[in-house]
Amino acid sequence: xxxxxxxxxxxxxxxxxxxxxxxxxxxxxxxxxxxxxxxxxxxxxxxxxxxxxxxxxxxxxxxxxxxxxxxxxxxxxxxxxxxxxxxxxxxxxxxxxxxxxxxxxxxxxxxxxxxxxxxxxxxxxxxxxxxxxxxxxxxxxxxxxxxxxxxxxxxxxxxxxxxxxxxxxxxxx
Amino acid sequence: xxxxxxxxxxxxxxxxxxxxxxxxxxxxxxxxxxxxxxxxxxxxxxxxxxxxxxxxxxxxxxxxxxxxxxxxxxxxxxxxxxxxxxxxxxxxxxxxxxxxxxxxxxxxxxxxxxxxxxxxxxxxxxxxxxxxxxxxxxxxxxxxxxxxxxxxxxxxxxxxxxxxxxxxxxxxxxxxxxxxxxxxxxxxxxxxxxxxxxxxxxxxxxxxxxxxxxxxxxxxxxxxxxxxxxxxxxxxxxxxxxxxxxxxxxxxxxxxxxxxxxxxxxxxxxxxxxxxxxxxxxxxxxxxxxxxxxxxxxxxxxxxxxxxxxxxxxxxxxxxxxxxxxxxxxxxxxxxxxxxxxxxxxxxxxxxxxxxxxxxxxxxxxxxxxxxxxxxxxxxxxxxxxxxxxxxxxxxxxxxxxxxxxxxxxxxxxxxxxxxxxxxxxxxxxxxxxxxxxxxxxxxxxxxxxxxxxxxxxxxxxxxxxxxxxxxxxxxxxxxxxxxxxxxxxxxxxxxxxxxxxxxxxxxxxxxxxxxxxxxxxxxxxxxxxxxxxxxxxxxxxxxxxxxxxxxxxxxxxxxxxxxxxxxxxxxxxxxxxxxxxxxxxxxxxxxxxxxxxxxxxxxxxxxxxxxxxxxxxxxxxxxxxxxxxxxxxxxxxxxxxxxxxxxxxxxxxxxxxxxxxxxxxxxxxxxxxxxxxxxxxxxxxxxxxxxxxxxxxxxxxxxxxxxxxxxxxxxxxxxxxxxxxxxxxxxxxxxxxxxxxxxxxxxxxxxxx
Ligand code: FES
Ligand code: FES
Numbered sequence: 001x002x003x004x005x006x007x008x009x010x011x012x013x014x015x016x017x018x019x020x021x022x023x024x025x026x027x028x029x030x031x032x033x034x035x036x037x038x039x040x041x042x043x044x045x046x047x048x049x050x051x052x053x054x055x056x057x058x059x060x061x062x063x064x065x066x067x068x069x070x071x072x073x074x075x076x077x078x079x080x081x082x083x084x085x086x087x088x089x090x091x092x093x094x095x096x097x098x099x100x101x102x103x104x105x106x107x108x109x110x111x112x113x114x115x116x117x118x119x120x121x122x123x124x125x126x127x128x129x130x131x132x133x134x135x136x137x138x139x140x141x142x143x144x145x146x147x148x149x150x151x152x153x154x155x156x157x158x159x160x161x162x163x164x165x166x167x168x169x170x171x172x173x
Numbered sequence: 174x175x176x177x178x179x180x181x182x183x184x185x186x187x188x189x190x191x192x193x194x195x196x197x198x199x200x201x202x203x204x205x206x207x208x209x210x211x212x213x214x215x216x217x218x219x220x221x222x223x224x225x226x227x228x229x230x231x232x233x234x235x236x237x238x239x240x241x242x243x244x245x246x247x248x249x250x251x252x253x254x255x256x257x258x259x260x261x262x263x264x265x266x267x268x269x270x271x272x273x274x275x276x277x278x279x280x281x282x283x284x285x286x287x288x289x290x291x292x293x294x295x296x297x298x299x300x301x302x303x304x305x306x307x308x309x310x311x312x313x314x315x316x317x318x319x320x321x322x323x324x325x326x327x328x329x330x331x332x333x334x335x336x337x338x339x340x341x342x343x344x345x346x347x348x349x350x351x352x353x354x355x356x357x358x359x360x361x362x363x364x365x366x367x368x369x370x371x372x373x374x375x376x377x378x379x380x381x382x383x384x385x386x387x388x389x390x391x392x393x394x395x396x397x398x399x400x401x402x403x404x405x406x407x408x409x410x411x412x413x414x415x416x417x418x419x420x421x422x423x424x425x426x427x428x429x430x431x432x433x434x435x436x437x438x439x440x441x442x443x444x445x446x447x448x449x450x451x452x453x454x455x456x457x458x459x460x461x462x463x464x465x466x467x468x469x470x471x472x473x474x475x476x477x478x479x480x481x482x483x484x485x486x487x488x489x490x491x492x493x494x495x496x497x498x499x500x501x502x503x504x505x506x507x508x509x510x511x512x513x514x515x516x517x518x519x520x521x522x523x524x525x526x527x528x529x530x531x532x533x534x535x536x537x538x539x540x541x542x543x544x545x546x547x548x549x550x551x552x553x554x555x556x557x558x559x560x561x562x563x564x565x566x567x568x569x570x571x572x573x574x575x576x577x578x579x580x581x582x583x584x585x586x587x588x589x590x591x592x593x594x595x596x597x598x599x600x601x602x603x604x605x606x607x608x609x610x611x612x613x614x615x616x617x618x619x620x621x622x623x624x625x626x627x628x629x630x631x632x633x634x635x636x637x638x639x640x641x642x643x644x645x646x647x648x649x650x651x652x653x654x655x656x657x658x659x660x661x662x663x664x665x666x667x668x669x670x671x672x673x674x675x676x677x678x679x680x681x682x683x684x685x686x687x688x689x690x691x692x693x694x695x696x697x698x699x700x701x702x703x704x705x706x707x708x709x710x711x712x713x714x715x716x717x718x719x720x721x722x723x724x725x726x727x728x729x730x731x732x733x734x735x736x737x738x739x740x741x742x743x744x745x746x747x748x749x750x751x752x753x754x755x756x757x758x759x760x761x762x763x764x765x766x767x768x769x770x771x772x773x774x775x776x777x778x779x780x781x782x783x784x785x786x787x788x789x790x791x792x793x794x795x796x797x798x799x800x801x802x803x804x805x806x807x808x809x810x811x812x813x814x815x816x817x818x819x820x821x822x823x824x825x826x827x828x829x830x831x832x833x834x835x836x837x838x839x840x841x842x843x844x845x846x847x848x849x850x851x852x853x854x855x856x857x858x859x860x861x862x863x864x865x866x867x868x869x870x871x872x873x874x875x876x877x878x879x880x881x882x883x884x885x886x887x888x889x890x891x892x893x894x895x896x897x898x899x900x901x902x903x904x905x906x907x908x909x910x911x912x913x914x915x916x917x918x919x920x921x922x923x924x925x926x927x
Contacts, residue, residue, distance in 0.1 A: 059369070062452065063453060063853070096193035116816040119824060122367045122418075158827030
């Protein structure tokens, strides 16, 4: 076992362990590879918004409490504010910018528009990413299940009844 | 012509919002952008003795550390902005400029800004700044605060007096056969829009002069512009504020100007554009809040329920550098026909952050107290709560004596009763059950003042038959971009698909702040005026053009329909807008228009009305209250777009539900730090908290508020809902809870006492 002092020294010498060292990182986002030089402390959310200007992913709290920063990592929904960019290397990241197929909106996006499931729109990308990951390949859920599962995505405008209606409709599509 | 107005059209910016393409304040990509991180006060009262920024300045990437010692000087805030009193007792905002002195008035007050080349470096360096203080014991309790004030008016408005006595309320109360006096208390609540405050400030030299561009999340472009211009001694034209999308405001992002000024100070210091994105915890200190209140309601009545006296006394709190008063008597002053009416407002100055307007300022918690007191009176007199309200129905404004511009509140009550199934309600409290749950029904009246201000707009018709209409109003989720596009389409005689409406830029024709539920009634008429003026210019081209089928026609004989100017009497004789412009070799015609309120306010009293009904289920074993259903019926004048209007009401009612059941910011009673300062501890309603909601509009156009007939809808949903739920909880349990929010502990405590 390493003694604590040595451990500190080891961490200090380790390139990856010093949060201020810039490391080469390649992120694969919406099918495209982005080579970056990033400090290891950079959150995926900040890498997306500040380094890549993919600003569709929103910062609402930076603490994993609002759901605004939801993206897909290898098909699973993940909170980009609680994910380090360097840990996302080699994974398939999908952001709101990649949810539609070209000009064709994802059924959830279209349903959100039809049901007016948004007001200010700031929580909307997170809502869509959370719902799309959760519903993908699953049998239709009940309203109660959707209410429960989507409660990690806060909407202060409270478009909730319309969000529920949109998801109920889109999951049948 | 009203082809588009009133239609259920999709939100004009919905596609941008569902694809992530809508650009909010923090999302502009400027070359050389640097990042500001704010160091905030660790004490609630005292003076900064020293700020040690050496370690921060040594950190790689750090460009500057701004403190009160080295920050550029700002001129003080003006006393007023337009008619709105900013400073002093009853004023709107925090009367001090950031980083200009060493005084600390509340915990979380900005004390320094660290600017670095990356977000991470700025944040980290901010943690290295050491601050020492000369600390004094903070004043944190309303009851013991030494500085108390009784402001004469709300925001300096002569129409919004805060200390009023009509008739003789004291004598009438003493003489009343039935008397009820109750104290209601409400907690501090925070807006918590999901988009935090953010500003990017960018200084340039233009024609040898300083020019400041602010990308700021604000619902008051011209306010930020004027305040920044004043602070930096610039002409107003040299400040440009850009904000096409606001990620929710709810009363914040309007009148507290320190955040954009801090970014401007930082950018000035480092000579690069600087972005400051505030953390969620800062939203509990610099973004404003609704003050806690302690309200005493005294009602005098005859045994059959006629009100004879109403006295409503409010205690709220402001900071040491703000005079904001929560105007809680806004409903009491006008809702019921009562001959002896009094209200007072007292503000305690505490070492807590500066409050601000929050959705239904005064109305939401003041109306809660009044409408709960009415319910208590109904119980006391064994009257149906709706019947008691009808008995005291005000046929005209009781304070001013003016007639209402339009009021159909009786219809709201009746329709609301039908929607919720009021006849199924057993009037006896604690008499209804569903399995383990106690079930209750409650109701409340809601209202919101319908104001109107002056605004301007510009309409441009292009030779390709498309049109652009613009005004410096704001899209805060209210649907402004959508409904003004509809209004523009009708104003121009064009299909909606050929009209674009732009907003969110101070360089556009000026519009006031978006607040007070006045935007449709304010900007709508200006949009129509601009459209009319653009069409007039087009008509003048046509009638003077020998090649036009309209050559020589009298202008009044021409109408605009579906993109054509044509003779009213012979519609086939005419031509489309593009043809007129192309022949004149003009790419476009453009005209401005403005509108302002007329004398109508002198003649009528303008209010929207509504009735809210709630059904709750209470689990007595745990004290948990769940709202099962909310029904709101609203008399708001003409509705521009039913889906977006409904959305605003859903949002308002849900925010009212949050204030009733869960929202509360508490401060450490010794240190003054917010104990609740994140979205896990501050509970805003989630999808799982959302009841079944039905919303209806009566859709009676207001004949006096202007040609659109539209009053406001942004706040009325938040008002009324708290009392409807609280009254339903009483009906379910037989417990009167008089302290918001109605958390389980309070219900359990009340049940134990009973
Ligand atoms: S920003 Fe990630 S959950 Fe709020
Ligand atoms: S739409 Fe505004 S927060 Fe959800």
